[in-house]
Amino acid sequence: MEKELQSILERAKLGAKAVATRADLEAFKARLVGPNGELTRLMKGMADVPKEEKPEVGRRLNEGKKELESLFSGLLEGIELNESAARLGPPVDPSLPSPDGGPGSQHPLAQVREEICSVFRKVGFSVVEGPEVETEYYCFDALNTPSDHPARDLQDTYYLPESARFGNVSKKETERYLLRTHTSSVQIRHMLKTPPPVRVISPGRCFRRDTADATHSANFHQIEGLYVDEDVSVKDLKALLDYFIRTLLGKDARTRFRPHFFPYTEPSFEVDFSSSHLEKLGTDWIEIAGCGIVHPAVFDAVGYDREKYSGFAFGMGIERIAMILFGIDDIRYFYQNDIRFLQQFAR
Amino acid sequence: MKLSTQWLKQYVDLDQSPEAIEEALTLIGFEVEGKRHTGLPELPGVVVGEVLASEPHPNADRLSVCRVSIGPGEEQREIVCGASNYKVGDRVPVALPGAVLPGDFKIKSSKLRGVRSEGMMCSGKELGVTDDAEGLLILEDRPEVGTPINDVFAGGDVVYDVEVTPNRPDCLSHLGMARELAAYFGQALNYPSLTHALSPEEETTRGRLLDDVTVEAETDCPLYMAYMVTGVRVAPSPEWLKRALRSIGLRPINNVVDITNYVLHELGQPLHAFDAAKIGGRNLVVRHAREGEKIVTLDDKERELAKSMMVIADSAEPLVVAGVMGSVDAEVDESSTDIVLESAYFRPGSIRRTSRRLGLSSDSSYRFERGVDPRGVKYAAQRALDLILEIAGGRIEAGEIQVGEEPVFEQEIELDFDFVRRRCGFEIGDETIQAVLESLELTVARHETRDMGYRWVVRVPSFRSDLEEPIDLVEEVVRIHGTDKIPESPVRCTGLEGEDDFQVVFNRKAAEYLVGRHFNECFNYSFRSEAELNKWFSRAGADSLKLSNPLSSDQSHLRWSLIPGLLDVLVLNRRRKTGGVRFFERGKCFREVEGEVMETNAVSFVIFNPGDLRFWKTREPADFFTAKNIVFHLARLAGFDLGAERIEAVPMCDSAWQEGHSAKVGDISRGLETRMGMLNFALLKEYDLDGTVICGILEILPEKLEFVPPRPVFRPFSLYPAAERDIALYVPREEMAETVRIKLEEIGRKATGDVFVLEEVVLFDVYEGKGVPEDRKSLAFSLSFRANDRTLAEDEVNAAFNKIQEDVSNDTEYRIRK
Incomplete structure (x- = not known):
């Protein structure tokens, strides 16, 4: 009996190797444990086993049966895995390209804007927004710009018709609506609703009535910063812009402050920078920002105490900085949106 | 503005190099936009020499060997020469070893055919003063031997093109800029001196050339002065005057006109010279033009005048557009013998408006509209009369005619020197502050106060009307003291409450999300055309978005949607066969709501499903539900759950969308609006896009994004099966x-x-x-x-x-x- 059982099990193990499909498995099972199966037959022979041997033989037969069952379930698992794999079809060629689209990209101007914002966030600035349609008050009057200043000319600034009514851009009085020429207007709106101290930057789109060429665009982007506190000085202004320019352009970058004129700051400066990066371009200094100590008249306009507080403001063109950082030689690339351009900045 | 170094040197001793002057100009606030060398460049090492002897070269037929004196106390030099146009005793330019001639031609001591030559005798071409390369430049005037050649040819000049900011009209002249440079370099400023003093007593004899001068437009012309000169010889100007004018790009005309131009660029005060014979009725009237009155200005253009414009007229017609340009009728020319010289103060606003309205800007209007020095009106006239008498001769008749008064300019600023130091943020001594201010011709006085202290009072000269309050003086101190003296320091950074505006946060998240979904961000112009607007909307609603002064008809309206721009991008990429099909944009759009325009914060995207897509494996093309999913997700990033809102068909008036495959949620009148789905096939045809375009729009009024999103609060959930x-x-x-x-x-x-x-x-x-x-x-x-x-x-x-x-x-x- 024992010998026979061993032989069945051994043959079963050998036979299992030939089982590849569910049908094979069924036939294989029938051959062993079916009504006429080899093990079934052996079990039927239990009747002839002497009584005293029955328990031991019965135990052995049961063990044998369990062994076969585990063999069957192992075979079934294998068959199922093979079936799943077969449903996948032939193996993939991993070198084939994915049909799911390439990487997306943020526009280089958006990236530079974000990078600049990050640099200032680290030293406590937060980012504020304001409307692109503005009024003469917020864009000029409150910024100490005389009423006959050339910047207000129809030739330089886009206006909306006298009849234009804007639902969500507030006017001071009956002044005209225009498209903001700088984001300094956001500073006015911010100061009017926030008491000092203030530390904000306002990035955004601005408009000037320029015919498009390699360096001009009728709409462009600026970032303006404003810092108001007690006893803020020219030295603090230089410290911040030095920090900014070194963070953006490398530790070896240097700045140069050139006195300039803006109606809303006094003293006013244009800031040039110089770095090893520029030597390749064959130039010493490149203008990067305008800045100055906020004119007391601006504080008067927003109701800040001009005796107690002082502050500085600065502004820079995002296009210009992007052109310097990426080595782009024509501003019009930014507004064509050729994907071969956009994708160069995917990261 | 063009600045000639030679000209500047009349008022200040500038011995600095052109580079140092350029840097100085830049650092005190006058950006140098260009720099041009004219005439003989600086040529150190080139001096006047005299040929003492000349002998044939032993080894070359065409060469000779000269002995040349280059000045007393200097050793005579032996120089090999190939020219033959000189004779012994001639004086010629000699370039000594070490000199560098134009074209980077370095002179060395070297052997020529076995004979050492210690320098080179030069032709006019080699120096760059004439085109003659044939022989040596013989110096016929026989200047002293040893004189540097630059002293012989004084024409060498460096001309700067500087930007003068609008607050500094006083620097629109050589004297004004000389004052700045003198202050920066710590040198003295020399005003041109006047020789022909005018005696006001002569005024009684007035009327020889003019019976009367009247000013009717007294608000726009507070001061008008006229001078009469008889017996003038109008002729070409002397060389120095022509050279000065040419150096800054002006064309010499005749001595009288040139003098008025010269004084304008010297002192910044525009002048006008009339031919007295051409003044009809012996009368000058400063008045406003009559509507429609015509004048032919010196640029030979007939111009129609308007009432707001001021003219100088005789009894019949206007002779000059005041402060802007004269007419051909009253010009001083070769036939003129008696002239009337005008010097006036015109109100800046008046001249600016006239100049803009006529589209005519001149050196004169440029200065008047920025404001001339009221106290300089008379001085400039005297300076011009001086030059006229000196150059063109003649006689001043009847003293001066003055109508009106010099506008009053009294400006005293009390300045706390500690305030200067506080605003600068660094130490500057009292003496330095005082010295800087005085170098700019401000008067600084120290007054004792009762409490044993003192206060500083600064008196501002009439040409500096830009200086009004203490902070203006801080700028002057920083500027002239030098911005390079602002010390470096750490960033002042204390903690401050305040988060980015949520609008900023949302826009950033939206971009990150769309980039993650394979979109490429675009920046398009904020302007669109009226034709396009009408194409997209079957109704005419374009007027509220119209600019009053567009640059061109294809950029005449504010954009109402980002989609047309994105379609342009699809078209461009399609034409260029770049393969780009997924784009998005963030930006402000403008929507009309019940007669008012609302500025909105918009995000939009497009997906192009090309009709001819070929790829080894294709996905189901993007469809309405792709757009819906993205739009709803974007709205969630903005804090809005669109699932709770009613979704409906896009209204028929918006003909851009494909019916049955597009929808909208919300309405901009309530603060938020979205549209999503497929663009209309007819529209795509116009854009020549063969395929389908799936797109989405999320627009939110900025004021709806003025909130801080609440922090989520945890809600427990069931652990039992559903x-x-x-x-x-x-x-x-x-x-x-x-x-x-x-x-x-x-x-x-x-x-x-x-x-x-x-x-x-x-x-x-x-x-x-x-x-x-x-x-x-x-x-x-x-x-x-x-x-x-x-x-x-x-x-x-x-x-x-x-x-x-x-x-x-x-x-x-x-x-x-x-």
Whole structure:
């Protein structure tokens, strides 16, 4: 009996190797444990086993049966895995390209804007927004710009018709609506609703009535910063812009402050920078920002105490900085949106 | 503005190199936009020499060997020479070893055919002063031997093109800029001196050339002065004057006109010279033009004048557009003998308006509109008269005629020197502050105060009307003291409350999300054309978005949507065959709502499904539901759950969308609006896009983004399994699935009561066609029930589900599919 059982099990193990499909498995099972199966037959022979041997033989037969069952379930698992794999079809060629689209990209101007914002966030600035349609008050009057200043000319600034009514851009009085020429207007709106101290930057789109060429665009982007506190000085202004320019352009970058004129700051400066990066371009200094100590008249306009507080403001063109950082030689690339351009900045 | 170094040197001793002067100009606030060398460049090492002897070269027929003296105390030099146009005793330019001639030609001591030559005798061409390369430049005037050649040819000049900011009209002249440079370099400023003093007593004899000068436009012309000179010889100007004018790009005309131009660029005060014989009626009137009055200005253009413009007229007609340009009729020319010289103060605003309106800007209007020095009016006239008498001769008649008064300029600023130091943020001594201010011709006085202290009072000269308050003086100190003295320091950074505006945060998240979904961000112009607007909207609603002064008709209106720009991008990329199909943009758009325009914060995207896509493996093309998914997700980033809003078809007036494959949620009048789906095929045809375009728009009024999103609060959830039941309903074909789902949810909530909850009703099948009654469709939903505290029993779920089925049958027009 024992010998026979061993032989069945051994043959079963050998036979299992030939089982590849569910049908094979069924036939294989029938051959062993079916009504006429080899093990079934052996079990039927239990009747002839002497009584005293029955328990031991019965135990052995049961063990044998369990062994076969585990063999069957192992075979079934294998068959199922093979079936799943077969449903996948032939193996993939991993070198084939994915049909799911390439990487997306943020526009280089958006990236530079974000990078600049990050640099200032680290030293406590937060980012504020304001409307692109503005009024003469917020864009000029409150910024100490005389009423006959050339910047207000129809030739330089886009206006909306006298009849234009804007639902969500507030006017001071009956002044005209225009498209903001700088984001300094956001500073006015911010100061009017926030008491000092203030530390904000306002990035955004601005408009000037320029015919498009390699360096001009009728709409462009600026970032303006404003810092108001007690006893803020020219030295603090230089410290911040030095920090900014070194963070953006490398530790070896240097700045140069050139006195300039803006109606809303006094003293006013244009800031040039110089770095090893520029030597390749064959130039010493490149203008990067305008800045100055906020004119007391601006504080008067927003109701800040001009005796107690002082502050500085600065502004820079995002296009210009992007052109310097990426080595782009024509501003019009930014507004064509050729994907071969956009994708160069995917990261 | 053009600045000649030679000219500047008349007022200040500039021995600095052109580079140092350029840097100085830049650092005190006058950006140098260009720098040009004219005439003989600086040529150190080139001096006047005299040929003492000349002998043939021993080894070359065409060369000779000269002995040359280069000055007393200097050793005579032996120089090999190839020219033959000189003779012994001639004086010629000699370039000594070490000199560098134009074209980077370095002179060395070297052997020529075996004879050492210690320098080179030069031709005019080699020096760059003439074109003559044939022989040596013989210096016929026989200048002293040893004189540097630059002293012989004084024409060498460096001309700077500087930007003068609008607050500094005083620097629109050589004297003004000389004052700045003198202050910066710590040198003295020399005003031109006047020789022909005018005696006001002579005024009584007035009237020889003019009977009268009247000013009718006294507001715009507070001061008008006229001088009469008889017996003038009008002729070409002397060389120095021509050279000065040419150096800054002006064309010499005749001595009188040139002098007025010279004084304008010297002192910044525009002048005008009339030919007295051409003044009709012996009268000059400063008045406003008559509407439609005509004048032919010196640029030979006939111009029609308007009432707001000021003219200088004789008794018949205007002779000059005041402060802007004269007419051809009253010009001083070779035939003139008697002239009237005008010097006046015109109000800046008046001249500016006239100049803009005529589209005519001149050196004169440029200065008047920025403001000339009121106290300089008379001085400039005297300076010009001086030059006229010196150069053109003549006699001043009848002293001066003055109409009006010099505008009063009195400016005293009390300055706390500590205030200067506080605003600068670094130490500057009292003496330095005082010295800087005085170098700019400000008067600084120290007054003792009663409490034993003192205060500083600064008196501002009449040409510096830009200086009004203490902070203006701080700038002067920083500027002249030098911005390079601002010390470096760490960033002042204290903690400050304040977060980025949520609008900023949302826009950033939106971009990150779309980039993650393979979109490429675009920046398009904010302007669109009227034609396009009309094409997109069947109604005419364009006027409210129109600019009053567009640059061109294709950029005449504010954009109302980002989609047209994005379509342009698809077209460009399609034409260029770049393969780009997914783009998005963030930006402000402008929407008309009940007669008012609202500025909106918009995000939009487009996906192009090309009709001719070829790829080894294709996905299902993006469709309405792609757009819906993205739009809803974007709205969530902005804090809005669109699932709770009604979704509806895009209104017919917006003809850009494909009917049946597009929808909108919200309305901008309530603060938020979205549109999503497929663009209209007819529209795509116009853009020549062969395929489908799926797109989405999310627009939010900025004021709706002025909030801080609340921090989420944790809600516990059941840990027991859900029980699920399916139900299929026949509903009217046009019924929206979401309407049915909501109704089912309501019924279900009622059926479960408070005992447990109907957690979710999810649609999983939509079917119409065979087996479904006409005009109906079948919607199948899965309902999941759950309790917080236990596993639900079969029978309680069944009871609830039966109740739901009953209620659906009784209370709705839906039929349950068995």
